[in-house]
Amino acid sequence: MIRICLIGLGKTGSEVAKVLLEQQEFKLVAAVCRPGSPKEGKDLGEIIGCRDTGIVMSGSDKLEEMVFRTKPDIAIDFSNPEATMKNAVILSKLKVNMVIATTGFSKFSLKKLFVLTKKYHNGIVYAPNITLGVNVMMLLTGIASSILNNYDFQVSEEHHNKKKDIPSGTALKIAGEIEKALKSSGAEVEPGSIPINAVRAGGIVGKHEVQIAGDEDIISISHESFSRKAFASGAMRASKFVYRKSGFYEMSDVLNLSSVLAKYIENDKKRQAKRGYGCRSAKEEKPETVTS
Numbered sequence: 001m002i003r004i005c006l007i008g009l010g011k012t013g014s015e016v017a018k019v020l021l022e023q024q025e026f027k028l029v030a031a032v033c034r035p036g037s038p039k040e041g042k043d044l045g046e047i048i049g050c051r052d053t054g055i056v057m058s059g060s061d062k063l064e065e066m067v068f069r070t071k072p073d074i075a076i077d078f079s080n081p082e083a084t085m086k087n088a089v090i091l092s093k094l095k096v097n098m099v100i101a102t103t104g105f106s107k108f109s110l111k112k113l114f115v116l117t118k119k120y121h122n123g124i125v126y127a128p129n130i131t132l133g134v135n136v137m138m139l140l141t142g143i144a145s146s147i148l149n150n151y152d153f154q155v156s157e158e159h160h161n162k163k164k165d166i167p168s169g170t171a172l173k174i175a176g177e178i179e180k181a182l183k184s185s186g187a188e189v190e191p192g193s194i195p196i197n198a199v200r201a202g203g204i205v206g207k208h209e210v211q212i213a214g215d216e217d218i219i220s221i222s223h224e225s226f227s228r229k230a231f232a233s234g235a236m237r238a239s240k241f242v243y244r245k246s247g248f249y250e251m252s253d254v255l256n257l258s259s260v261l262a263k264y265i266e267n268d269k270k271r272q273a274k275r276g277y278g279c280r281s282a283k284e285e286k287p288e289t290v291t292s
């Protein structure tokens, strides 16, 4: 059983807590809020609107003491970048691995998180894009971008009006994936040149879309989260992955989608070879029969 400490019990953390409390493989042992928050000292159940859990909310100023008391294996973080950076130093020193789902870090902060894993030999999954669906979307975008490398690209994202970082970490990552795919397919692309359009409105959980437009056609690849429970599934998958590991990882490492794709291509080649495609000489080629 993996012992979890949840940091940040806001909109997302609260939903993640509800899911974690129902799991057999995970035991939620601690919940951390902002120091001085009205949540401090209350039972977690009261915060998330369920039964008493026996988990008393601690302020992050008591993180060290809380770790000694509850011995978590992994801390899942849905707070804010400033809090994460402070908490990550303490947790790394204490060898508590982390799944960081918080977004809005500077490049410098990300480098610092990476350095922490080198210094303390702990494990961190940095996951600004924690759902399986959005990672599949990124993979599809990368493939489409390398094939349609002379098309125009536009990334759009929509989130609730309380989301602080704009554009979202995921939108930036998608734009980065497009740039990488274009470069590796031989197309020229300026860093940061893929346009991103961001909307902050109402209670939208999260939507990302990529449009790839040519002169004659357009492809749209989009992903929308209906519920924050999707974030819990991703956080649990990342926790299982980083359990007792050291190093700095991303969701692409957790999900290993490129090996799934490689297997798919390999199987497709085998299927084609079975049907005899690619084995016939030009002489043997027969025109396709068209039936209506």
Ligand SMILES: NC(=O)c1ccc[n+]([C@@H]2O[C@H](COP(=O)([O-])OP(=O)(O)OC[C@H]3O[C@@H](n4cnc5c(N)ncnc54)[C@H](OP(=O)(O)O)[C@@H]3O)[C@@H](O)[C@H]2O)c1
Binding pocket: 007, 008, 009, 010, 011, 012, 013, 032, 033, 034, 035, 037, 038, 039, 059, 060, 077, 078, 079, 080, 081, 083, 100, 101, 102, 103, 104, 127, 128, 129, 130, 131, 163, 165, 231
């Ligand atoms: N990776 C993904 O796919 C994904 C998905 C959803 C959200 N996110 C990210 O997760 C973060 C949280 O999102 P949200 O929508 O849940 O925001 P939110 O509702 O504002 O929740 C943030 C929570 O962090 C808490 N907090 C502030 N300082 C803290 C500290 N020092 N220690 C512990 N907790 C602290 C706040 O506590 P108080 O209430 O006590 O002030 C608040 O409850 C954002 O960065 C968001 O972009 C990422």
